[in-house]
Amino acid sequence: MKPQSAPDPAVKRLSLYLRRLERLASEGIAKVSSREFAESLDITAAKVRKDLAWFGQFGSPGVGYRVAPLIEELRRILGTDKTWNVILVGAGNFGRALLQYKGFRKKGFELVAAFDIAVEKVGRQISGVKVHHISKLSQIIRRHKVRLAIVTVPDHAAQKVAEQLCRAGIKGILNFAPTSLRVPSGVAVDPVDLAAHLEQLSFQVGSRRRK
Amino acid sequence: MKPQSAPDPAVKRLSLYLRRLERLASEGIAKVSSREFAESLDITAAKVRKDLAWFGQFGSPGVGYRVAPLIEELRRILGTDKTWNVILVGAGNFGRALLQYKGFRKKGFELVAAFDIAVEKVGRQISGVKVHHISKLSQIIRRHKVRLAIVTVPDHAAQKVAEQLCRAGIKGILNFAPTSLRVPSGVAVDPVDLAAHLEQLSFQVGSRRRK
DNA sequence: CTCTGTGAACGACTTCACAGCA
DNA sequence: TGCTGTGAAGTCGTTCACAGAG
Numbered sequence: 229m230k231p232q233s234a235p236d237p238a239v240k241r242l243s244l245y246l247r248r249l250e251r252l253a254s255e256g257i258a259k260v261s262s263r264e265f266a267e268s269l270d271i272t273a274a275k276v277r278k279d280l281a282w283f284g285q286f287g288s289p290g291v292g293y294r295v296a297p298l299i300e301e302l303r304r305i306l307g308t309d310k311t312w313n314v315i316l317v318g319a320g321n322f323g324r325a326l327l328q329y330k331g332f333r334k335k336g337f338e339l340v341a342a343f344d345i346a347v348e349k350v351g352r353q354i355s356g357v358k359v360h361h362i363s364k365l366s367q368i369i370r371r372h373k374v375r376l377a378i379v380t381v382p383d384h385a386a387q388k389v390a391e392q393l394c395r396a397g398i399k400g401i402l403n404f405a406p407t408s409l410r411v412p413s414g415v416a417v418d419p420v421d422l423a424a425h426l427e428q429l430s431f432q433v434g435s436r437r438r439k
Numbered sequence: 440m441k442p443q444s445a446p447d448p449a450v451k452r453l454s455l456y457l458r459r460l461e462r463l464a465s466e467g468i469a470k471v472s473s474r475e476f477a478e479s480l481d482i483t484a485a486k487v488r489k490d491l492a493w494f495g496q497f498g499s500p501g502v503g504y505r506v507a508p509l510i511e512e513l514r515r516i517l518g519t520d521k522t523w524n525v526i527l528v529g530a531g532n533f534g535r536a537l538l539q540y541k542g543f544r545k546k547g548f549e550l551v552a553a554f555d556i557a558v559e560k561v562g563r564q565i566s567g568v569k570v571h572h573i574s575k576l577s578q579i580i581r582r583h584k585v586r587l588a589i590v591t592v593p594d595h596a597a598q599k600v601a602e603q604l605c606r607a608g609i610k611g612i613l614n615f616a617p618t619s620l621r622v623p624s625g626v627a628v629d630p631v632d633l634a635a636h637l638e639q640l641s642f643q644v645g646s647r648r649r650k
Numbered sequence: 651c652t653c654t655g656t657g658a659a660c661g662a663c664t665t666c667a668c669a670g671c672a
Numbered sequence: 673t674g675c676t677g678t679g680a681a682g683t684c685g686t687t688c689a690c691a692g693a694g
Contacts, residue, residue, distance in 0.1 A: 235684070278655085289693040307638075408459065428629055
């Protein structure tokens with residue numbers, strides 16, 4: 229099973245597993261069976277076992293999975309055993325909030341710089357992160373060896389920003405603008421459309437679906 | 440095909456379609472074929488047609504889809520043809536940013552109140568939204584007939600908040616806390632874990648996958 | 651006996667390909 | 673001709689169920 233690459237939904241769940249395992253560790257729990265673990269996440273045990281099996285043999289028959297080593301493994305697989313430098317483009321309300329959000333740092337992502345076009349924002353320091361003019365983009369990306377970027381610019385500016393980022397060598401973009409970005413192959417985009425998430429809830433509530 | 444309910448991935452794409460159609464409308468484009476539309480979103484034409492077909496017959500053979508009426512239809516399907524009142528629990532950095540974010544209002548979601556436990560936050564007004572003490576939760580939910588809530592409290596408080604929300608009659612929760620919430624059936628939860636999204640990019644960039 | 655890892659069966663979603671309408 | 677709507681075929685992901693390890 230190892231040879232091919234894991235299905236995308238399985239990789240997404242790895243993050244979910246990691247989050248839950250970190251919680252278990254903080255509660256002092258040293259091992260879990262796939263069944264216990266799956267139940268706590270409202271999914272099936274087979275799914276947990278199969279997802280993990282794509283990347284190796286981490287469990288012990290008759291015992292289960294040891295929490296601490298599995299956390300290490302998942303971090304290694306996801307690439308967060310090392311810290312990533314990240315930049316943010318668009319220091320509006322939403323961008324500023326992300327700069328202040330502590331959650332990223334804890335998970336291995338260091339926001340090293342922010343960018344904007346508005347001169348009144350440039351030069352400011354938000355939560356220890358300096359806001360630069362967008363023209364400094366590639367310079368700073370190179371200096372800090374940045375490969376990931378968060379885009380929080382308005383809708384209409386997003387595509388242009390994405391192109392600048394790609395030219396500057398960015399390899400992954402977390403896109404909060406409600407636009408599909410066109411990027412060269414070799415660059416990954418993860419879109420997060422907050423209004424769309426509320427729409428999904430609206431749909432589910434409106435059509436009174438169970439879950 | 441109408442009888443059964445649409446697959447979940449199809450409903451998710453409806454939001455994507457709506458966003459793109461709104462853009463087309465703003466550019467003055469009156470109709471699109473499934474092929475043109477699909478190409479602009481990097482998906483297949485058959486997928487677009489089939490997704491829409493779950494909900495009705497919106498296209499004209501030989502012509503394509505008329506943009507404006509389709510926008511109306513999608514809003515009706517998603518339930519955003521009417522405005523939803525929404526509350527937010529957790530007026531920390533991230534919560535405050537969402538209160539200031541204009542995108543929700545435009546898509547049919549009105550933030551009517553925010554809540555926190557910290558007394559120093561209670562009473563403040565953020566972007567026209569008043570912060571109340573959490574003890575006022577059910578009172579205000581009832582007064583404004585609120586059915587959707589956004590949770591931006593710390594990790595450890597999320598489950599408790601979710602339970603309070605459900606008791607107060609909330610039917611959909613947009614959860615930004617990195618925790619799986621247990622809720623009664625009949626309540627929908629949509630989890631958004633920002634750190635997890637960066638992890639996914641980290642994985643993709645680390646394993647140099649195309650996309 | 652418990653619990654993992656995994657082929658095989660199953661089901662869900664996507665793509666194909668074409669009949670039929672404009 | 674151009675394009676939608678849709679069964680049929682195909683692909684992908686999940687669940688089943690069990691051999692084998694502890």
